[in-house]
Amino acid sequence: MTDTHSDDVRPVQPLQPEQLGTYFALMEAVSLLQHQVEQQLRAEGDISYVQFQLLARLAHGPGPLTMTDLADGVVYSRSGLTYQAGLLEKAGLITRGPAPDDDRATLVTLTGAGRALVARVLPGHVEVSRRLLFDPLTDDDVRHLGDIMTRVRDHMRARPPRSAAPRKRQRS
Amino acid sequence: MTDTHSDDVRPVQPLQPEQLGTYFALMEAVSLLQHQVEQQLRAEGDISYVQFQLLARLAHGPGPLTMTDLADGVVYSRSGLTYQAGLLEKAGLITRGPAPDDDRATLVTLTGAGRALVARVLPGHVEVSRRLLFDPLTDDDVRHLGDIMTRVRDHMRARPPRSAAPRKRQRS
DNA sequence: TATTGTTATACTCTATAACTATA
DNA sequence: TATAGTTATAGAGTATAACAATA
Numbered sequence: 001m002t003d004t005h006s007d008d009v010r011p012v013q014p015l016q017p018e019q020l021g022t023y024f025a026l027m028e029a030v031s032l033l034q035h036q037v038e039q040q041l042r043a044e045g046d047i048s049y050v051q052f053q054l055l056a057r058l059a060h061g062p063g064p065l066t067m068t069d070l071a072d073g074v075v076y077s078r079s080g081l082t083y084q085a086g087l088l089e090k091a092g093l094i095t096r097g098p099a100p101d102d103d104r105a106t107l108v109t110l111t112g113a114g115r116a117l118v119a120r121v122l123p124g125h126v127e128v129s130r131r132l133l134f135d136p137l138t139d140d141d142v143r144h145l146g147d148i149m150t151r152v153r154d155h156m157r158a159r160p161p162r163s164a165a166p167r168k169r170q171r172s
Numbered sequence: 173m174t175d176t177h178s179d180d181v182r183p184v185q186p187l188q189p190e191q192l193g194t195y196f197a198l199m200e201a202v203s204l205l206q207h208q209v210e211q212q213l214r215a216e217g218d219i220s221y222v223q224f225q226l227l228a229r230l231a232h233g234p235g236p237l238t239m240t241d242l243a244d245g246v247v248y249s250r251s252g253l254t255y256q257a258g259l260l261e262k263a264g265l266i267t268r269g270p271a272p273d274d275d276r277a278t279l280v281t282l283t284g285a286g287r288a289l290v291a292r293v294l295p296g297h298v299e300v301s302r303r304l305l306f307d308p309l310t311d312d313d314v315r316h317l318g319d320i321m322t323r324v325r326d327h328m329r330a331r332p333p334r335s336a337a338p339r340k341r342q343r344s
Numbered sequence: 345t346a347t348t349g350t351t352a353t354a355c356t357c358t359a360t361a362a363c364t365a366t367a
Numbered sequence: 368t369a370t371a372g373t374t375a376t377a378g379a380g381t382a383t384a385a386c387a388a389t390a
Contacts, residue, residue, distance in 0.1 A: 022318030029325040136327040146194030153201040
């Protein structure tokens with residue numbers, strides 16, 4: 001009954017207790033952090049964390065994004081993004097327009113108000129994360145944590161093909 | 173001894189770019205992980221992650237918990253917990269009964285079915301976290317991550333008085 | 345045929361406030 | 368008065384499927 005997986009170099013090791021503890025600590029800490037962050041964003045900008053992510057992604061990048069590119073990793077269904085984009089557009093934070101090179105696509109552009117909102121909310125956002133996340137950490141901790149989570153994120157993003165893509169039955 | 177740094181003696185430092193990158197990498201990685209984990213729990217046990225947390229907390233501990241203790245850090249409003257407990261009880265996974273030492277409290281007990289469900293779902297859960305979170309990490313990474321997140325979690329849990337306690341601010 | 349995006353709809357979940365009962 | 372829990376209800380958010388238009 002030894003289920004030795006051959007697709008992995010490691011020995012069987014179903015996950016050491018230490019790993020399970022690490023996993024739960026990670027999930028709980030981030031859950032608490034998320035909750036506080038949501039409070040701050042709602043209080044100071046009247047937006048959700050998802051909406052902040054979408055705006056921040058637009059503010060950080062060089063220009064407009066298509067709906068699909070914008071959704072990537074933030075919203076996990078097409079309709080979910082359309083819903084959020086509708087709210088943001090109604091609030092005057094983004095605009096949606098046609099894409100020159102692909103008539104199917106919609107280009108999402110950050111408005112001045114949208115950019116201003118990000119700028120207005122970011123300091124408090126940063127302050128919350130500093131107080132709750134970084135305060136108990138040394139500089140070395142932060143470096144290591146950044147390195148670890150970047151690797152994990154890239155690892156996860158590499159696995160599924162596309163976030164908003166529906167599961168399609170296609171024989172390769 | 174939770175704070176390695178002195179209280180607020182730091183210079184202003186609005187948060188270095190490296191910290192901001194670390195923060196976003198953390199949030200995005202955990203968001204992706206959460207989504208995959210929810211899929212697994214829904215598929216194999218037809219429960220949400222919140223419900224899994226409540227069951228796991230009961231399964232891990234030595235006995236029944238009061239509603240408030242059960243909610244701590246998982247659900248952030250009393251009614252939210254009552255709602256989830258109602259679902260779990262209706263599904264036969266927990267029972268609710270009176271508490272001997274405090275007639276206001278409700279003791280939540282895991283049923284056999286509840287314990288069995290946790291046992292049935294845990295392997296797949298562990299497998300997902302192993303594949304998505306631990307695969308790209310070395311043993312040293314895991315150790316450091318566990319240490320970091322434990323410290324962060326304890327730091328955050330120390331701040332608010334009680335999770336399910338409503339914010340009572342007496343305004344005249 | 346596949347992909348991009350929207351709409352309609354049903355559903356889950358959360359939070360606020362009012363309420364009861366006990367400490 | 369404060370705390371533990373429930374209820375009612377409203378609102379936000381998500382996912383599925385059907386749809387139209389374009390590649």
